[in-house]
Amino acid sequence: MSDAPSVPPSTDRTGRHGPTIRDVARIAGVSIGTASKALNSNGRLRQETRDKVTAVAREIGYRPNDMAQSLHRTRSMTVGVLSTDSFGRFTLPIFQALEEQFADRGIAIFMCNATDDPERERQHLDQLLGKRIDGLVVTARRADKRPPVGPLPPGLPVVYVYSQADDGDALSLLADEDGGARLAVKHLADIGCSRIAHVTGPEHFEAVQQRKRGYYAALAEAGLAEHPGYYRAGLWSEAWGREATELLFAGDAPPDGIFCGNDQIARGVVDALRERGISVPGQVAVVGFDNWEVMTTAARPPLTSVDMNLSALGHEAGRLLIDMIGGEKVRGIRRLPCTLVVRQSTSRQG
Amino acid sequence: MSDAPSVPPSTDRTGRHGPTIRDVARIAGVSIGTASKALNSNGRLRQETRDKVTAVAREIGYRPNDMAQSLHRTRSMTVGVLSTDSFGRFTLPIFQALEEQFADRGIAIFMCNATDDPERERQHLDQLLGKRIDGLVVTARRADKRPPVGPLPPGLPVVYVYSQADDGDALSLLADEDGGARLAVKHLADIGCSRIAHVTGPEHFEAVQQRKRGYYAALAEAGLAEHPGYYRAGLWSEAWGREATELLFAGDAPPDGIFCGNDQIARGVVDALRERGISVPGQVAVVGFDNWEVMTTAARPPLTSVDMNLSALGHEAGRLLIDMIGGEKVRGIRRLPCTLVVRQSTSRQG
Numbered sequence: 001m002s003d004a005p006s007v008p009p010s011t012d013r014t015g016r017h018g019p020t021i022r023d024v025a026r027i028a029g030v031s032i033g034t035a036s037k038a039l040n041s042n043g044r045l046r047q048e049t050r051d052k053v054t055a056v057a058r059e060i061g062y063r064p065n066d067m068a069q070s071l072h073r074t075r076s077m078t079v080g081v082l083s084t085d086s087f088g089r090f091t092l093p094i095f096q097a098l099e100e101q102f103a104d105r106g107i108a109i110f111m112c113n114a115t116d117d118p119e120r121e122r123q124h125l126d127q128l129l130g131k132r133i134d135g136l137v138v139t140a141r142r143a144d145k146r147p148p149v150g151p152l153p154p155g156l157p158v159v160y161v162y163s164q165a166d167d168g169d170a171l172s173l174l175a176d177e178d179g180g181a182r183l184a185v186k187h188l189a190d191i192g193c194s195r196i197a198h199v200t201g202p203e204h205f206e207a208v209q210q211r212k213r214g215y216y217a218a219l220a221e222a223g224l225a226e227h228p229g230y231y232r233a234g235l236w237s238e239a240w241g242r243e244a245t246e247l248l249f250a251g252d253a254p255p256d257g258i259f260c261g262n263d264q265i266a267r268g269v270v271d272a273l274r275e276r277g278i279s280v281p282g283q284v285a286v287v288g289f290d291n292w293e294v295m296t297t298a299a300r301p302p303l304t305s306v307d308m309n310l311s312a313l314g315h316e317a318g319r320l321l322i323d324m325i326g327g328e329k330v331r332g333i334r335r336l337p338c339t340l341v342v343r344q345s346t347s348r349q350g
Numbered sequence: 351m352s353d354a355p356s357v358p359p360s361t362d363r364t365g366r367h368g369p370t371i372r373d374v375a376r377i378a379g380v381s382i383g384t385a386s387k388a389l390n391s392n393g394r395l396r397q398e399t400r401d402k403v404t405a406v407a408r409e410i411g412y413r414p415n416d417m418a419q420s421l422h423r424t425r426s427m428t429v430g431v432l433s434t435d436s437f438g439r440f441t442l443p444i445f446q447a448l449e450e451q452f453a454d455r456g457i458a459i460f461m462c463n464a465t466d467d468p469e470r471e472r473q474h475l476d477q478l479l480g481k482r483i484d485g486l487v488v489t490a491r492r493a494d495k496r497p498p499v500g501p502l503p504p505g506l507p508v509v510y511v512y513s514q515a516d517d518g519d520a521l522s523l524l525a526d527e528d529g530g531a532r533l534a535v536k537h538l539a540d541i542g543c544s545r546i547a548h549v550t551g552p553e554h555f556e557a558v559q560q561r562k563r564g565y566y567a568a569l570a571e572a573g574l575a576e577h578p579g580y581y582r583a584g585l586w587s588e589a590w591g592r593e594a595t596e597l598l599f600a601g602d603a604p605p606d607g608i609f610c611g612n613d614q615i616a617r618g619v620v621d622a623l624r625e626r627g628i629s630v631p632g633q634v635a636v637v638g639f640d641n642w643e644v645m646t647t648a649a650r651p652p653l654t655s656v657d658m659n660l661s662a663l664g665h666e667a668g669r670l671l672i673d674m675i676g677g678e679k680v681r682g683i684r685r686l687p688c689t690l691v692v693r694q695s696t697s698r699q700g
Contacts, residue, residue: 059406059410092442103473108481109462110458111449112458131428294644
């Protein structure tokens, strides 16, 4: 490109011609050649000059005739992270990972929180779009499906993390919770359990459905029978873990392995077993889900648990958003693998 | 001010004259009168027009002759929140509150996390300053003293929340942890405890020092004797709570009330008491600190606990930062009151 590119006349709402490279140069206090170099990211210039020219061009809405280059030039080097729920235990590791990804590339993060309030979400989106973010990450407390955020300007890259957009064109990154459940059940079978129960949270959670599917699939793979009383859906609490243990041990075929839908349930289960004089893992082995250290390490014994690797999910989301900002098209639902962290509740050596 | 204010010639680094209100008007696609109205925040204009003009003026560096007004006009409507630690249980409620305060005023938040890494913190600060933030909130996992962030441009408003700058000119907002400890101990004394122990975390924490001070002051106020074996500093864990209980009950003068430095310690204490067959609150009443619901409601019995009202702290920090951006001078250390949340560990009715 020459130092003085020809700029096609464009028209704004008022019918006037749009700004030219001459405007950019004059306002930025540089020559037209320098402005052009700065906007084409070539030539030797001080970073300060380049930044100044880019900022002026962006703000006055200067658009050269190469659309792709224009997109590049108008980057704000900011992204939005919209949590559709209070920031909590699940969004934190994701946010931390995103922050690392973006900070390394000089991209700043606008953070907002809509607490499941569509009106608030709309306000936040308006604000983010007003700041001309280059991309958007939407995250949530639950991996359940949600309506896509919007309306958004066409082409704005969006990644849903631990959150699923009800939109085939969206990109959603999720943990493979079905696979995580299989890891847990296979592990219990591998250490010799043959009567494996599943105590989990409320059935309307997508996570509960996924983990239940994995539980039954892994039982079948291990050649173990399903037992009608072994599947217990309830709440995400320790109290439910204790209560479910009473129910499981009231019958004549108590389990020898219990896969729990989260670590709080698992903690309730090991407490109830201890208080019944049943040894863990000697008589019953127990696996939790989430690998939430506050729970897994304080439980007696410490809990083997499935880790959803939310941090890896956040890193991948950051990488993909950066690729999308760079022009790549990415869509669909991607599920990243879980891992099993073995502790004493399934292993005397652990 | 007239519709066409006179603009004094200014010079930039290159010696050329700076942008004029005519430039602002032309680039924004409005009349000079409209541009002036928008920049003086007077007259009837659509918010969109006002925003557009303000954005253009800011970006091209237009400065009228009234410096105070100029400051007003050059606001970026963004603030930075710098966590000097991983975002966690303590920073979250603060962040949530800040977010509410700022979102209501159309101020967007740049969020960054320095994880106690000075190099990272410096990078983040550079980035935030490059984005021309109007103010900065610094928050941390611990309320301990830290070196002031910086260097910062003179006059940039900064509020430290749940974090204390080692700088007399800074504004730091903290919870009154000494007062919180007094509430706990007074409550135990009020329900009839006369042998009150304090099981707490590591002594090098400022929080441990503050709470210890409150513990001894409240004992004195209640006319209760200090007992050399009743103060036990250790770790912030359930395991330490259980271990400390064994130590307290090994002697010949076991306590009848235990004030714990956090809820995890308190949970360990009530577990150990239950397992020794000691009833809570019948024989020993127990109070925690933090009012972390995950712990307080899952404990058996649920825990009475001191709440640091971190959310109120965040709201106050947001309000003060907005005042400071508006030109108010605020400095010093402010400690906001804690409250006591009573549950069954100190009350059979709770």
